[in-house]
Amino acid sequence: MTTTRLNRRSLLAGTAAATALSMLPRAARAKELLRMSTLGPGTSPNLVMTTFANIINSDQPDYEIQVNATGAATRHVLEVAMGKTAFCMSSPALHALMSNQRAMFAKIDQAPELAKKLRTVLNFPMGVYHIATYESSGITSLDQVKGKRVFLGPPGGAAYATMARLFKAVAGLEEGTDYEAVKLGWDAAAAAFQDGNLDVYCNPTNAPSPVLTQIAVTNRIRFLGIPDDLLDSEAVKALANRPGFGLGTLPAGIYGKNQVNEGDATTLRVTVGIVTNEAADEDMIYAMTKSFFNGVEMMRDGAPWLTAINPDAAVKDLNMPLHPGALRALEEMNVEIPDVARM
Secondary structure, three states: OOOOOOOHHHHOOOHHHHHHHHHOOHHHOOOEEEEEEOOOOOOHHHHHHHHHHHHHHHHOOOEEEEEEOOOOHHHHHHHHHOOOOOEEEEOHHHHHHHHOOOHHHOOOOOHHHHHOOEEEEEEEEEEEEEEEEEHHHOOOOHHHHOOOEEEOOOOOOHHHHHHHHHHHHHHOOOEOOOEEEOOOOHHHHHHHHHOOOOOEEEEEEOOOOHHHHHHHHHOOEEEOOOOHHHOOOHHHHHHHOOOOEEEEEEOOOOOOOOEOOOOOEEEEEEEEEEEEEOOOOHHHHHHHHHHHHHHHHHHHHHOHHHHHOOOOHHHOOOOOOEOHHHHHHHHHOOOOOOHHHOO
8 A cells, every 4th residue: 555655855856856946935835735634613623733734834834734624533544544634633542443443443454554554743632522402402411312313423433432332321322222313524513503403412622612602602501411320330431441531520600601500510531632644754743743832832822722732731641652753842842751652
């Protein structure tokens, strides 16, 4: 299988071409176009990765990242591993499934070998799984979702699989049998929930989510959680103890006066990251990693959500090696690198 190299040098035919290029004014040089796949608007990965692209496009004159916010992460990681896309969002849990040819990768024989071609650029907290419903629905707990229309996540994606398992673990409900798991993408699902065409809307994102904040301005909403007496159950622990996962808290009142929860909701939290192909140019990834964190530092005062995006968080929950360029950049930032991140 041929893997496309994602480096600027692949544009140069030889020494003569390189010399000619160096003599051109910077503005006259053609930028190398790189595709980045992420989740749809309203999700934390979209926000972080769009910010990444904007910083790189502004600060790195030789590259232009184009963001694709359609499709599921399952397909995206396969495309990066095959060299068809430069960057995408992945997660420790998704990488573990791909490496072991499980769940959504069960029928993809080459998945374990493709997983070996992936490298992390940086990790970041995706947030907590929001399980939202309108107060007018009368739903106050997960066991009341039976017979309802539910968006778990895009079909075939990691979010869909996670929420399906959570509904089964907490309430014993099977998707497609006990409730309708509506098959939509992130954008369409947000619109459907806003229009009242979904009873329950699930979204793993940092709180407060822009999508749900907008809805809560004019609607009373409730967030469902895991009951305290089930937190130590084997089924819930199996979900929370997966790579990159854990238990998290969605605070009461974080969406304002129209959030009707009287207490915090316990749910799942998850770490995700930006990944690339092992063949990506080391100097390119190094420069991008440095540019991104420098840009985040400058933007942080005007964007409080960036507080959680920092070099130390970039190596949290890693279960695949860092790309050598990212490793070099993070070492220069004095980040303590875990052994798993080194090849």
